[in-house]
Amino acid sequence: MADKYLIEPDLNFVKKIVGLGGDTLKKCFQCATCSVVCPISPDNKPFPRKEMIAASWGLKDKLVTNADIWLCHQCGDCSTMCPRGARPGDVLGAIRSYAISEYATPKWLGEAVNDPKKLPMLLGIPVVIFIVLGLITGLLDFSPEGDKIAHSSFFSSWLVDLIFVPLAAWVAVVFGMGIKRFVNDIHNNAVLEGKTDKTKLEICGFLKALVKVLPTILKHSKFSECGENKDRATAHLMVFYSFLGLFIVTNIFFVVLYVFQIHGPYSQMNPVKWLANISGVALIIGSALMIKNRLAKTDQTSSYKDWYLLGLVLGLGLSGMLTEMTRLAGFAGASYFLYFVHLVFVFNLFAFLPFSKLAHFVYRTIAMAYAEYGNR
Amino acid sequence: MTEEKAAPAGGSILVVGGGISGLTTALEAAEVGYEVFLVEKNPYLGGRVAQMNQYFPKLCPPTCGLEINFRRIKDNPKIKILTLAEVKKVNGVSGNYDVTIKLNPRYVNEDCTVCNDCVDVCPVERGNEFNFNMDKTKAIYRPFEMSFPMQYVIDSSACKGAECGKCVEACKYNAIDLNMEAKTINLNVGAVVWATGWEPYDAAKIDNLGFGKHQNIITNMMIERLASPNGPTKGEILRPSDNKAPESIAFVQCAGSRDENHLPYCSYVCCMASLKQTTYIRERYPDAKIYIFYIDMRTPGQRYEKFYKKIKDDENVFLIKGKVAEVSEDPDSGNITVVAENAVTGEKISQDVEMVVLATGMQPTTVTSKLPSELKCSDEGFIINDFEKGGMFAAGCANKPADVVSSNQNATGMALKAIQTLVRR
Numbered sequence: 001m002a003d004k005y006l007i008e009p010d011l012n013f014v015k016k017i018v019g020l021g022g023d024t025l026k027k028c029f030q031c032a033t034c035s036v037v038c039p040i041s042p043d044n045k046p047f048p049r050k051e052m053i054a055a056s057w058g059l060k061d062k063l064v065t066n067a068d069i070w071l072c073h074q075c076g077d078c079s080t081m082c083p084r085g086a087r088p089g090d091v092l093g094a095i096r097s098y099a100i101s102e103y104a105t106p107k108w109l110g111e112a113v114n115d116p117k118k119l120p121m122l123l124g125i126p127v128v129i130f131i132v133l134g135l136i137t138g139l140l141d142f143s144p145e146g147d148k149i150a151h152s153s154f155f156s157s158w159l160v161d162l163i164f165v166p167l168a169a170w171v172a173v174v175f176g177m178g179i180k181r182f183v184n185d186i187h188n189n190a191v192l193e194g195k196t197d198k199t200k201l202e203i204c205g206f207l208k209a210l211v212k213v214l215p216t217i218l219k220h221s222k223f224s225e226c227g228e229n230k231d232r233a234t235a236h237l238m239v240f241y242s243f244l245g246l247f248i249v250t251n252i253f254f255v256v257l258y259v260f261q262i263h264g265p266y267s268q269m270n271p272v273k274w275l276a277n278i279s280g281v282a283l284i285i286g287s288a289l290m291i292k293n294r295l296a297k298t299d300q301t302s303s304y305k306d307w308y309l310l311g312l313v314l315g316l317g318l319s320g321m322l323t324e325m326t327r328l329a330g331f332a333g334a335s336y337f338l339y340f341v342h343l344v345f346v347f348n349l350f351a352f353l354p355f356s357k358l359a360h361f362v363y364r365t366i367a368m369a370y371a372e373y374g375n376r
Numbered sequence: 377m378t379e380e381k382a383a384p385a386g387g388s389i390l391v392v393g394g395g396i397s398g399l400t401t402a403l404e405a406a407e408v409g410y411e412v413f414l415v416e417k418n419p420y421l422g423g424r425v426a427q428m429n430q431y432f433p434k435l436c437p438p439t440c441g442l443e444i445n446f447r448r449i450k451d452n453p454k455i456k457i458l459t460l461a462e463v464k465k466v467n468g469v470s471g472n473y474d475v476t477i478k479l480n481p482r483y484v485n486e487d488c489t490v491c492n493d494c495v496d497v498c499p500v501e502r503g504n505e506f507n508f509n510m511d512k513t514k515a516i517y518r519p520f521e522m523s524f525p526m527q528y529v530i531d532s533s534a535c536k537g538a539e540c541g542k543c544v545e546a547c548k549y550n551a552i553d554l555n556m557e558a559k560t561i562n563l564n565v566g567a568v569v570w571a572t573g574w575e576p577y578d579a580a581k582i583d584n585l586g587f588g589k590h591q592n593i594i595t596n597m598m599i600e601r602l603a604s605p606n607g608p609t610k611g612e613i614l615r616p617s618d619n620k621a622p623e624s625i626a627f628v629q630c631a632g633s634r635d636e637n638h639l640p641y642c643s644y645v646c647c648m649a650s651l652k653q654t655t656y657i658r659e660r661y662p663d664a665k666i667y668i669f670y671i672d673m674r675t676p677g678q679r680y681e682k683f684y685k686k687i688k689d690d691e692n693v694f695l696i697k698g699k700v701a702e703v704s705e706d707p708d709s710g711n712i713t714v715v716a717e718n719a720v721t722g723e724k725i726s727q728d729v730e731m732v733v734l735a736t737g738m739q740p741t742t743v744t745s746k747l748p749s750e751l752k753c754s755d756e757g758f759i760i761n762d763f764e765k766g767g768m769f770a771a772g773c774a775n776k777p778a779d780v781v782s783s784n785q786n787a788t789g790m791a792l793k794a795i796q797t798l799v800r801r
Contacts, residue, residue, distance in 0.1 A: 029671065029672075030671070031634075032697075032698040032701070032716060032717035032719045033699050034701075035717035036699075036700070036701035036715050036724065037584065037702065041724075042724075043726075044722075044723060044724070045722045045723070046717055046724045049717055082636075083630075083637060083638075084634075
């Protein structure tokens with residue numbers, strides 16, 4: 001701070017942060033209560049006081065490249081204790097949302113994900129792709145035959161994978177590019193601000209640190225350290241594990257389909273199916289709890305980015321479980337329709353993963369690993 | 377005070393509150409020649425100022441200034457003092473107010489010579505709220521050495537009454553009457569000045585600052601009493617847990633002030649108060665280390681800035697920009713750890729100290745005891761002066777948080793406002 005520092009405020013950045021849920025940021029008068037009451041902030045260069053002044057001054061680069069914004073789990077202790085109602089937790093959430101858009105290419109897609117007016121377009125993209133590609137390839141059959149309901153006879157598994165496998169590759173590339181920039185940026189920022197004792201970023205050491213933080217993430221132990229919003233950790237843990245479960249299920253069935261050539265639907269007695277069902281139910285309950293918590297918490301700002309993601313997750317879970325239930329009940333038409341809707345949700349969640357709030361699982365994981373690596 | 381002695385309608389001024397502002401308004405108006413009734417709910421005059429050890433920035437004892445004012449009152453037949461008195465109702469319009477006042481019994485009359493014989497025999501003790509309950513007095517007591525009027529008083533909530541009566545026997549001057557009863561009187565006045573003052577914000581409400589949980593965390597008003605020669609420790613600053621002279625002290629500024637969860641406004645005096653109290657400690661314990669944690673040091677004006685600079689240059693005083701938001705106690709030593717982020721260096725500091733002083737702010741008295749009259753108040757309870765309507769005015773800290781100098785200036789102005797009300801009738 002003693003060094004000369006020429007402030008170059010990015011006013012547009014301030015406006016964006018305000019729009020993303022950080023509308024209280026100008027109320028901050030830098031008393032630093034937040035940095036002290038935060039249960040997970042480190043002693044050296046603690047957050048979020050310094051982020052509040054940087055946001056207020058429009059110092060975009062200082063914030064987007066700052067790993068500390070990801071160490072925050074938005075428990076809200078700072079917002080509760082803030083003497084000015086400046087809600088640092090929400091401001092950091094808004095900065096994170098902005099940072100996600102910054103690291104994802106193309107930028108316009110990031111902006112579309114944060115823009116409620118673009119929602120019909122985002123939902124329309126998969127509908128168009130499914131129908132166009134399905135009709136061209138003939139893998140979409142609107143009058144499937146056979147007395148047993150099998151979703152693949154309506155929406156062929158080939159079509160699913162024809163769309164989702166390249167999509168996965170694209171998501172991986174977008175994330176890969178973002179992560180590369182992100183890791184370098186947060187390292188340079190940490191060196192510049194004296195938040196690390198490492199001068200060079202060694203991949204090997206960083207990966208070791210990543211392995212080390214995995215138990216913390218799996219147990220949500222940082223999240224549970226947060227005071228004010230402790231109840232949120234349970235709901236988050238449910239959604240987190242249901243995604244993990246569904247990820248495992250999808251991979252197993254992928255192998256079963258392509259390696260063993262066994263087509264679904266699979267028996268309800270199958271343990272993998274149990275995992276799928278449990279995960280599906282946990283996803284619905286978890287996301288419903290999250291929505292309930294947000295609606296009940298009048299002191300926490302919820303902006304469109306939050307509702308978009310929560311809506312998707314709940315929609316994903318509901319459409320998935322209803323597809324299965326209507327299938328078991330023998331409502332063919334309803335089941336096929338719900339399956340289509342389900343795939344639209346899957347597409348949205350999946351394709352826009354690097355652009356939506358859900359990308360936090362990548363950036364926060366990396367930031368936590370970096371904090372471990374850099375002895376933060 | 378009886379009806380016959382009351383001033384002609386509209387001819388007199390009622391001043392509510394006998395602190396420094398009320399005294400000033402009353403004296404300024406009376407010395408111009410107007411009849412003034414000065415009503416004080418305590419058994420003594422002087423209010424909060426009477427509890428101070430020293431004024432800032434001159435560091436002179438307030439008793440000196442009070443003494444001059446008491447002298448002026450004694451010399452001025454235009455002022456009628458009513459202590460232990462509460463205004464119950466004010467009706468009427470500018471220039472013509474009917475006021476109902478309840479006079480609580482003192483149980484000791486004017487014949488009291490302050491010989492102390494009654495205190496010696498009194499078997500009951502009570503918490504001394506004048507010293508923030510850091511010591512006790514007997515049920516019959518003198519509020520402080522130079523309390524005015526110079527008469528003892530009995531705390532009826534502690535006194536056993538006629539069944540004991542030991543003080544009555546001991547009093548050689550027949551000054552004690554345990555059967556004294558409350559009286560209600562009515563006055564007609566032309567103008568009312570509310571100088572109802574302030575109360576220290578209840579520090580126990582500030583959850584994260586540990587007051588009431590840890591013994592060695594005290595408030596700024598408590599350290600005034602500790603530093604006062606007539607205080608519970610006769611002027612020695614000792615920490616409550618073991619009466620040790622503290623070698624390190626932290627001041628926590630804005631304890632409940634500038635905080636939407638408590639008092640949203642700046643209480644104006646606490647920065648200067650802590651700097652002043654720093655001099656108390658430096659004077660008594662030259663080696664003690666003093667840490668002042670602040671959001672902004674607010675020392676307005678040239679004289680206060682000069683005072684601040686002097687303290688800042690002291691090598692044993694450390695000023696840290698960052699609000700204390702967490703405290704903890706070491707149960708063995710009773711020492712306190714205060715935690716703050718130094719916003720200049722960006723380091724979180726955990727400072728161990730032997731005693732902590734919370735610089736609590738001022739809350740208008742009107743918040744805890746509702747005004748018996750229709751007055752416009754701010755959300756925080758400060759009375760808003762409505763000069764358009766006139767007739768009733770607020771002076772001193774009833775109007776805004778202020779130091780003694782500003783209160784006196786303000787109180788003088790309100791004396792003039794009150795006089796104008798009478799003259800324009």
